[in-house]
Amino acid sequence: MSMVSVVFRRELASFFATPVAYVFVTIFLVMSGVFAFFIGNLYERGQADLLPFFNFHPWLYLFLVPAIAMRSWSEERKSGTIELLMTLPISTFEALLGKFLAAWSVLGLSLILTFPMWLTVNYLGDPDNGIIIAAYLGSWLMAGAFLAIGMCMSALTKNQVIAFILAVVVCFLFVVSGSGIVLDAFKGWAPSLVIDTIASFSFLTHFESLAKGVIALNDVGYFLILMGTWLYASLLIIEQKKAD
Amino acid sequence: MISVKNLTKCFGDMVAVDGLSFDIRPGEVVGFLGPNGAGKSTTMKMLTGFLAPSEGEIRIADRAMQDGSRVIRQHIGYLPEGAPAYGDMTTYQFLRFIAQVRGLKGRDSERRIEEVVAQVELAEVLNKPIENLSKGFKRRVGLAQAILHDPDILILDEPTDGLDPNQKHQVRRLIQNLAKDKIVIVSTHILEEVTAVCNRVMIIAEGKLLFDNTPEALLQKSRYYRAVTLHMSYSADISGLAEIDGVDDMEVDQKTGRVTLFPHDNTEILHLVTEHIQLRKLPVDTLFVEQGRLDEVFREITQRETAK
Ligand SMILES: Nc1ncnc2c1ncn2[C@@H]1O[C@H](COP(=O)(O)OP(=O)(O)OP(=O)(O)O)[C@@H](O)[C@H]1O
Ligand SMILES: [Mg+2]
Numbered sequence: 001m002s003m004v005s006v007v008f009r010r011e012l013a014s015f016f017a018t019p020v021a022y023v024f025v026t027i028f029l030v031m032s033g034v035f036a037f038f039i040g041n042l043y044e045r046g047q048a049d050l051l052p053f054f055n056f057h058p059w060l061y062l063f064l065v066p067a068i069a070m071r072s073w074s075e076e077r078k079s080g081t082i083e084l085l086m087t088l089p090i091s092t093f094e095a096l097l098g099k100f101l102a103a104w105s106v107l108g109l110s111l112i113l114t115f116p117m118w119l120t121v122n123y124l125g126d127p128d129n130g131i132i133i134a135a136y137l138g139s140w141l142m143a144g145a146f147l148a149i150g151m152c153m154s155a156l157t158k159n160q161v162i163a164f165i166l167a168v169v170v171c172f173l174f175v176v177s178g179s180g181i182v183l184d185a186f187k188g189w190a191p192s193l194v195i196d197t198i199a200s201f202s203f204l205t206h207f208e209s210l211a212k213g214v215i216a217l218n219d220v221g222y223f224l225i226l227m228g229t230w231l232y233a234s235l236l237i238i239e240q241k242k243a244d
Numbered sequence: 245m246i247s248v249k250n251l252t253k254c255f256g257d258m259v260a261v262d263g264l265s266f267d268i269r270p271g272e273v274v275g276f277l278g279p280n281g282a283g284k285s286t287t288m289k290m291l292t293g294f295l296a297p298s299e300g301e302i303r304i305a306d307r308a309m310q311d312g313s314r315v316i317r318q319h320i321g322y323l324p325e326g327a328p329a330y331g332d333m334t335t336y337q338f339l340r341f342i343a344q345v346r347g348l349k350g351r352d353s354e355r356r357i358e359e360v361v362a363q364v365e366l367a368e369v370l371n372k373p374i375e376n377l378s379k380g381f382k383r384r385v386g387l388a389q390a391i392l393h394d395p396d397i398l399i400l401d402e403p404t405d406g407l408d409p410n411q412k413h414q415v416r417r418l419i420q421n422l423a424k425d426k427i428v429i430v431s432t433h434i435l436e437e438v439t440a441v442c443n444r445v446m447i448i449a450e451g452k453l454l455f456d457n458t459p460e461a462l463l464q465k466s467r468y469y470r471a472v473t474l475h476m477s478y479s480a481d482i483s484g485l486a487e488i489d490g491v492d493d494m495e496v497d498q499k500t501g502r503v504t505l506f507p508h509d510n511t512e513i514l515h516l517v518t519e520h521i522q523l524r525k526l527p528v529d530t531l532f533v534e535q536g537r538l539d540e541v542f543r544e545i546t547q548r549e550t551a552k
Pocket of ligand 1: 284
């Protein structure tokens with residue numbers, strides 16, 4: 001366990017030593033604000049909640065999370081530091097977990113720094129803060145699932161640009177599989193079981209209720225299982241491809 | 245103790261390492277020699293557990309690599325080829341990170357970092373990001389990282405590549421000064437390095453072990469081993485030199501005018517030659533015994549293999 005924390009601290013320091021973390025947090029704050037106020041009409045709706053803010057999170061994460069995940073393994077392999085890391089007495093799993101938790105913390109920090117949004121609705125009205133906290137947790141969970149996919153794609157290739165594009169594509173599939181357009185395309189000819197299955201893979205479907213503050217076991221479980229699966233896949237890929 | 249049996253590594257249908265077997269005991273400083281692409285780095289990657297062998301077995305400190313790799317890794321200090329390090333960290337941060345991974349704590353950690361920084365002279369770049377360091381300094385950071393926990397087994401892939409002559413000397417001294425009960429494996433393209441620091445030489449070409457003996461034995465394979473070279477201030481009759489008992493052959497270098505006498509069976513011929521010179525009153529102004537020419541032996545051993 002202590003090795004996880006050593007890797008975690010190194011990775012976190014590296015996010016802040018390079019401008020990655022600052023750029024990420026800034027862009028996240030600006031974009032989420034723009035989306036919530038100008039497109040989501042947070043203000044004009046006249047309701048004291050943060051629903052328009054959270055509704056845009058899947059779309060924000062779609063591009064921002066792959067950007068923060070793409071370097072995690074690609075860079076190690078490109079610069080050869082993976083050879084150093086893997087010959088130190090650290091297991092692949094510990095390295096993986098340390099890296100994941102570090103990036104996930106940066107995502108968490110970005111979310112926490114949106115607190116002025118929360119202050120605003122509290123100033124203007126009387127929102128249910130329990131719902132808001134639940135939605136924040138839900139959003140962070142979803143970000144973790146995006147991150148696990150991004151890191152797995154980063155383990156696949158030495159090239160960060162390819163890792164980014166792959167991650168966006170895979171994440172996109174997971175996001176849209178529950179949207180009306182995709183489901184409509186299947187309606188009419190596919191059995192409802194298939195449609196339900198496709199919809200049940202969607203980030204949108206599972207995040208919808210979380211954003212409304214309903215913490216259901218199956219939604220939380222969905223994101224946790226997704227994270228676990230993609231991280232496990234990364235583990236296998238790294239073991240397989242580390243020396244290529 | 246390192247024990248390797250029938251170690252083989254294939255990349256696709258390319259055989260990079262082909263059935264290596266050897267034992268290395270504490271106290272041995274082994275030099276890995278071989279042409280580019282011979283399989284030196286690949287062998288080292290398997291010894292450190294980074295690559296899994298396609299075939300064969302590695303045992304280190306009485307454990308098989310595949311079961312005890314984590315324990316084994318604690319015994320090993322490794323400088324990978326090209327000395328990779330995290331560029332965004334400063335030298336000090338990087339060494340701190342390695343110390344934490346190696347389980348060094350508090351005062352111990354600080355003391356070890358100080359010692360190592362002094363040993364490889366890193367003080368002036370301690371607070372510079374590694375990505376801004378020159379090639380030689382990067383290599384030294386890699387070296388510092390490898391010796392930080394004072395490992396029993398030190399595996400260094402081209403440790404002196406890119407170092408200035410002073411630093412090369414420093415690194416060789418460092419290797420010589422390591423405690424006498426350690427195992428050191430260094431790969432290098434500098435042949436003299438092997439006679440300077442190693443007590444065992446392995447030559448690898450196309451993945452096969454072609455020579456495994458002391459540096460002295462390698463020198464003895466040279467035609468020039470114990471040969472006597474002389475130069476005369478003006479031309480004189482040298483035909484008698486070739487007739488000396490114990491001299492097999494004589495060669496005259498047209499350009500420098502130097503005469504080299506090759507001994508029969510690596511025997512000492514210096515005293516015979518000087519006797520002859522005194523007898524004939526030859527005008528010799530330079531006279532020395534050759535050490536054996538490594539580059540020649542190296543070429544002979546490795547090209548014999550590649551010619552096949
Ligand atoms: N990951 C890999 N995939 C495919 N081939 C590889 C891989 N790594 C090494 N090789 C091949 O294996 C052979 C041995 O390479 P290796 O790096 O061990 O040589 P070396 O003896 O260290 O050479 P050098 O003196 O140039 O460092 C080379 O032909 C190389 O192309
Ligand atoms: Mg090499």
